[in-house]
Amino acid sequence: MLLATASVAGLTACAGKGKQEHLVYEERPVELLYNTGMEQLDQKDWSDAVLYFQEVQRQHPYSEWSRRAIVMTIYADYQGDKYDDASAAADQFIKLYPGSDLTPYAYYMKAICQFEQIMDVGRDQGFTTNAEALLTDIIRRYPGTEYARDAQVKLDMVHDQLAGKEMDIGRWYLNDNQPLAAIGRFKGVVENYQTTSHTPEALYRLVEANEMLGLTEEAKRDGAVLGYNYPGDPWYARAYKLLTSKGQRPEVAPDPKGKKGPDKPDTKHRKGWFSHKKPNVS
Template structure:
């Protein structure tokens, strides 16, 4: 007997097809929004803040979005945009956090708290920086955004944190130049390597990579037979970093060729330590605490005369 002629088989088949259809719909379904229920703005905002404190980033976003949806023209709505940016950032949803920050800047460019929107956007780029062996697109974006914060809001705590991170970003960019320069040296393309090392010395001279870059220039110029250039870079290295191991190596290299640098290696100074590139969310400045005025109280009922 055919399965389709069997009523029990037909019932089971229909149930199976319905289950498959529901499964497919569930797989394509976006995250559900909070069911619309008109609630006081203070309650919505306070609940979102509570979810932030608990580390429930996705739920916090839901409540702050609801503030915007139900009370779009209130002070609370403006504040909720920044809180969404912060919650998205904490949840590592950097594209959404940047979009929130850009939306705030577009809507409220002259507001005092726009400083935080610029800051959290810069931090999102900063935390997407990867090791020097990979593409550094986010590094360039981070440097531009962090510099924007220091230029626009130089006396804020955001600028203070941005300056520290700019040093780290420059160290990262210098490290990328050094990686490429060493690769050129291994390939025998000494002129190309020199270009990379000179970039570090000229553009990133305050980073931890400068002593090695100067040594590599000594090494490269000696390879090309440009003795005077090698001596000049060795002298700069010895004057600025006399106790650094890279100068000790440069000194040995120059003296092995019969050259005698004016400065002998010393032990009183060490080269700069490489800045550890770490992302610590706990050190990120939280959104500014604003005093938002509560809604006006309802007028008292008139007493009969």
């Protein structure tokens, strides 16, 4: 009796907006526990839903109900912005059910949990690099799937973010009169993130930095690459103006109707295609 009382007291939870709801955990049909958790999901009571799904796992470990409950725990923790808990549940599922048809979902949610925590370029990019590795892993593991296609979209955003960070550092070096250090950053963008929206500016900054160092031929070369690939981009118009002011005559004149650099990825739909939908575990 003492043990039962302690168990009930320890698992009492507060749910809803100011509403006290005591979740008394006792042996009860697994269908009832699981369905109650699903009802909590429908009501967007994410924390309470997790408690019920965890109780399913505790009372019926390694069962089909437990498998479903772990997946729903991933979803509920993610929706409740508990990204570390969602990732831990995803790791648990991958370990227990590596061959399940829902394992790709677990891998995907791990990546999305990192992706959702990406900071602006002025902050540490640890989440960005983690997301890059996990999204790349999904594309490698599940090529041709919807998970891989959405991961590629997110990976493009991640690369744009990483390129933006390099550009931010490079501009700082340039403004601090350290053109050689800046060149290293801008070259990294051109070589490693050439399909991102930052490439035209990176090429222009290379022209600018090389001119500061008196490296005329290098500046002319980078300007030619910019003009050949993006003749209609405003950054090439600036490079052309800079080069001609230095007495050089680039072969390609700016063309307003020519090709511009790639657009910045649309971040209005950052949420994963599958992360906001309740997973189908039937």
